[in-house]
Amino acid sequence: MGKRTKITDKPALQSRITSDNVTGKEKWFGYLAGPAGALLLNAVLASYLNVYYTDVLKLTSVWGGVFLMLFPIISKVIDAVTNVVMGQVIEKTHTKAGKARPWLLFSAPLMAVTGILLFTVPNASETVQVIWVMLSYNLFYSFAFTIYNMSHNLMVPLSTRDTTQRGSLAVFNNISNVMITGMIVALVFPMVIMPAIGANKQAWIMLMSILSILALPLTLIEYYFTRERITEENASAGQENVSFRKQIKAVFTDREWLIFMGFFIVWNVGLMIKNIALIYYCNYVLGTYNDGITQTLVSALGGIPMGIGIFAVWPLAKKFGKRNLTMAGLILYAIGGIVCCLFPHNMVMVLIGQFIKNTGGLPCSYVMSALFADMLDGVEYKNDFRCDGISASIQTIIVTCATGIASGVFNFILARTGYIAPVFDEATKVTTGFVQNAATQNAITFCFVGLEVITAIIAFVLLGFFRAEKNIDKVQAAIRDRREVK
Numbered sequence: 001m002g003k004r005t006k007i008t009d010k011p012a013l014q015s016r017i018t019s020d021n022v023t024g025k026e027k028w029f030g031y032l033a034g035p036a037g038a039l040l041l042n043a044v045l046a047s048y049l050n051v052y053y054t055d056v057l058k059l060t061s062v063w064g065g066v067f068l069m070l071f072p073i074i075s076k077v078i079d080a081v082t083n084v085v086m087g088q089v090i091e092k093t094h095t096k097a098g099k100a101r102p103w104l105l106f107s108a109p110l111m112a113v114t115g116i117l118l119f120t121v122p123n124a125s126e127t128v129q130v131i132w133v134m135l136s137y138n139l140f141y142s143f144a145f146t147i148y149n150m151s152h153n154l155m156v157p158l159s160t161r162d163t164t165q166r167g168s169l170a171v172f173n174n175i176s177n178v179m180i181t182g183m184i185v186a187l188v189f190p191m192v193i194m195p196a197i198g199a200n201k202q203a204w205i206m207l208m209s210i211l212s213i214l215a216l217p218l219t220l221i222e223y224y225f226t227r228e229r230i231t232e233e234n235a236s237a238g239q240e241n242v243s244f245r246k247q248i249k250a251v252f253t254d255r256e257w258l259i260f261m262g263f264f265i266v267w268n269v270g271l272m273i274k275n276i277a278l279i280y281y282c283n284y285v286l287g288t289y290n291d292g293i294t295q296t297l298v299s300a301l302g303g304i305p306m307g308i309g310i311f312a313v314w315p316l317a318k319k320f321g322k323r324n325l326t327m328a329g330l331i332l333y334a335i336g337g338i339v340c341c342l343f344p345h346n347m348v349m350v351l352i353g354q355f356i357k358n359t360g361g362l363p364c365s366y367v368m369s370a371l372f373a374d375m376l377d378g379v380e381y382k383n384d385f386r387c388d389g390i391s392a393s394i395q396t397i398i399v400t401c402a403t404g405i406a407s408g409v410f411n412f413i414l415a416r417t418g419y420i421a422p423v424f425d426e427a428t429k430v431t432t433g434f435v436q437n438a439a440t441q442n443a444i445t446f447c448f449v450g451l452e453v454i455t456a457i458i459a460f461v462l463l464g465f466f467r468a469e470k471n472i473d474k475v476q477a478a479i480r481d482r483r484e485v486k
Contacts, residue, residue: 013097013105014096014097015097015098015101015224015225015226015227016224016225017030017225017226017227018227020229021160021162021165022159022160022162022165022168022169025225026159026169026225026226026227027168027169027172028172029221029222029224029225030155030221030222030224030225030226030227031155031156031169031172031173031176031222031226032172032173032175032176033176033218033221034176034218034219034220034221034222034223034224034225034226035152035173035176035177035218035219035222036176036218037214037215037216037217037218037219038107038111038145038148038149038152038215038218038219038222039176039177040184040185040211040214040215041111041115041211041212041214041215042145042149043177043184043185044184044185044189044208044211045115045118045140046272046275046276046403047185047189047275047276047278047279048189048194048279049118050276050407050410050411051279052119052204053068053133054068054411054414054419054421055199055421055422056199056200056201056204056424057121057129057133057201058421059129059130059133060411060414060415060419060421061415062126062130064415065411065412065414065415065416066412067130068407068408068411068412068415069408069409069411069412069415070408071130071133071134071137071408072137072403072404072405072407072408072411073404073405073407073408074404075134075137075138075141075142075404076141076400076401076403076404076405077401077404078138078142079138079141079142079146079397079400079404080397080400080401081142082142082143082146083146083150083393083394083396083397083400084390084393084397086103086146086147086150086393087150087389087390087391087392087393087394088244088389088390088393089103089389090103090150090151090154090388090389090392091241091242091247091388091389091390092241094235097228098158098227098228098231098232099158099228099231099388099389100150100151100154100155100158100228100231100388101151101155101223101226101227101228102151103147103148103150103151104148104151104152104219104222104223104226105219105220105223106147107144107145107147107148107151107219108148108215108216108219108220108223109216110143110144110147110148111140111144111145111148111212111215111216111219112212112213112215112216113144113212114136114139114140114143114144114145114212115140115144115208115209115211115212115215116205116208116209116212116213117136117139117140118136118137118140118208119204119205119208119209120136120205121133121136141400146396146400148219149396150389150392150393150396152222153369153392153395153396154388154389154392155169155173155222155226155228156169156170156173156369156370156372156373157230157369157372157373157376157388158228158229158230158231158388159226159227159228159229159230160229160230161229161230161233161377161476161479161480163370163374163472163473163476164318166370166373167314167317167318167322167367167370168314170366170367170368170369170370170373171313171314171366171367173369174365174366174368174369177365178365178366185299186295186296186299186300187296187299187300190279190282190290190292190294190295190296190299191292191293191295191296192292193207194290194292194295195290195291195292198290198422198424198430198431199422199423199424199431200424200429200431201424230386233483234386234483242385242387244390246385247385247387247389247390248390250379250382250383250385250387251379251387251390251391251394254378254379254382256375256378256379256466256467256468257375257378257379257391259462259463259465259466260371260372260375260466260468261394261395261398262462263459263462263463263466264368264395264398265398265402266455266458266459266462267364267455267459268398268399268402269402269405269406269455270451270452270454270455270456271402271452271455272399272402272403272405272406273406273409273410273447273451274447274448274449274451274452275406276406276407276410276447277410277444277447277448278295278298278299278448279295280414280444280448281444281445281447281448281449282294282295282298283295283433284433284435284436284440284441284444285344285345285441285444285445285448286298286344286345286347286350288433289422289431289432289433289434290431290433294347297347297351298350298351298354301351301354301355304355304358305355305358305359305361305362309359309362309365309366312362313325313362313363313366313367314366314367317363317366317367317370321469322363322367322370322371322374322469323371323463323466323469325363325367326363326364326367326368326371326463327460327463327464328360328363329359329360329361329362329363329364330360330364330456330457330459330460330463331360331456331460332356332357332359332360333356333357333360333361333364333452333456334360334452334453334456334457334460335356335360336353336354336355336356336357336358336359336360337353337357337449337450337452337453337456338353338453339352339353339356340353340354340357340448340449341445341449341450341453344445344449350449353449357452360456371466371468371469372391372395374468374469374472375391375468376388376391377468377472377475377476377479378468378471378472378475379391380479381475381478381479384482410447413443413447414440414443417437417439417440417443418436418437418439418440419436419440420434420436422434
């Protein structure tokens with residue numbers, strides 16, 4: 001870890017972006033089209049991998065329900081460790097391509113291969129299947145996707161110091177994440193794909209192989225059409241490597257950093273549990289199993305604000321401030337959740353609640369990475385060195401652990417409340433879902449529409465203490481002066 005990591009500096013592998021200012025080509029290819037492949041694959045996995053484990057492989061009852069509770073949590077602990085390691089690897093990477101971008105290139109084929117392995121679980125004994133699931137899951141999440149996600153999350157903070165240009169890139173980046181992947185996962189999958197494949201294992205393997213392979217060329221596009229201007233700036237100023245211990249001390253003694261990460265933890269815990277519960281809620285509480293319409297309506301009408309928000313959120317953020325807009329959105333988010341909680345079986349009221357919730361969630365979806373970048377500039381101002389790698393590590397660890405805890409807790413709840421997995425008939429190729437008991441339905445309802453009311457309120461309170469955006473112009477001016485002196 002003490003040596004500098006070298007990735008090839010060959011001209012053929014250098015960025016196609018040469019302008020000192022952010023370009024349209026950079027926005028459309030590097031931040032919108034390029035990330036779409038990996039983010040789509042991850043979005044599908046986040047929503048449906050647990051369904052594959054519970055409904056296709058039927059692992060819910062393995063070890064009395066303990067396996068699907070402990071396996072995601074333990075795997076995410078491993079993932080958390082690899083995130084810390086990857087953060088330091090990025091910090092010690094010095095190439096003409098930057099310190100994070102080269103790892104996008106490295107991750108592209110790895111995600112394609114390990115994404116396929118997740119679903120090609122052999123028809124063997126329970127022990128063999130359990131081992132395959134654990135190995136393939138960690139190869140993808142603790143290795144391949146960790147490398148990609150760490151690098152991808154640093155693209156906006158390392159792109160430029162210009163807050164307007166950086167904000168624009170943040171919006172484009174989240175259009176790819178929220179709109180492109182969201183529309184496919186929220187509309188196409190529940191309406192067309194899920195009713196067609198049901199619990200058919202071979203159909204799942206074919207589908208996920210296509211999505212895994214698609215991520216490869218698109219990730220290469222992201223690599224070629226992004227640029228780390230801040231890394232280049234620091235390299236020209238002769239900034240030296242900073243020890244891991246010094247970085248840890250810098251971030252964990254920074255007030256704004258701690259507040260942002262606290263907010264990020266609370267937001268992601270609620271979000272991850274809601275996401276994993278969505279399909280089960282639409283199948284067993286609000287609608288019927290894979291009816292092709294319930295999940296589509298919940299996702300489509302609830303997601304309409306995400307499309308409108310592309311044009312509205314950044315102008316509003318510039319006028320009122322990113323933090324203030326996010327806080328106002330969290331109030332709406334909680335109100336929408338309360339509406340859903342009061343009428344969990346009423347389609348009309350749930351759709352109204354989801355619309356209000358997603359309107360309130362717009363700032364969190366589109367400007368969070370810009371707030372993250374402001375906070376990192378503040379840390380640099382106070383310490384005179386960047387803490388990108390360690391911050392991205394911890395941010396990814398938060399998402400990682402939230403995902404594992406959400407999966408483990410939710411699966412344990414399903415097992416303990418008597419969840420009944422659907423049955424696939426090989427002869428007729430038809431999947432039959434069952435009506436769940438009241439305890440299971442109530443637990444699913446709380447996970448989908450109840451918990452986020454609580455997390456939205458906590459997140460609102462935390463953001464009230466966040467001040468990184470307030471003095472960002474002075475902070476950046478001081479950093480520029482230091483660089484000029486060096």
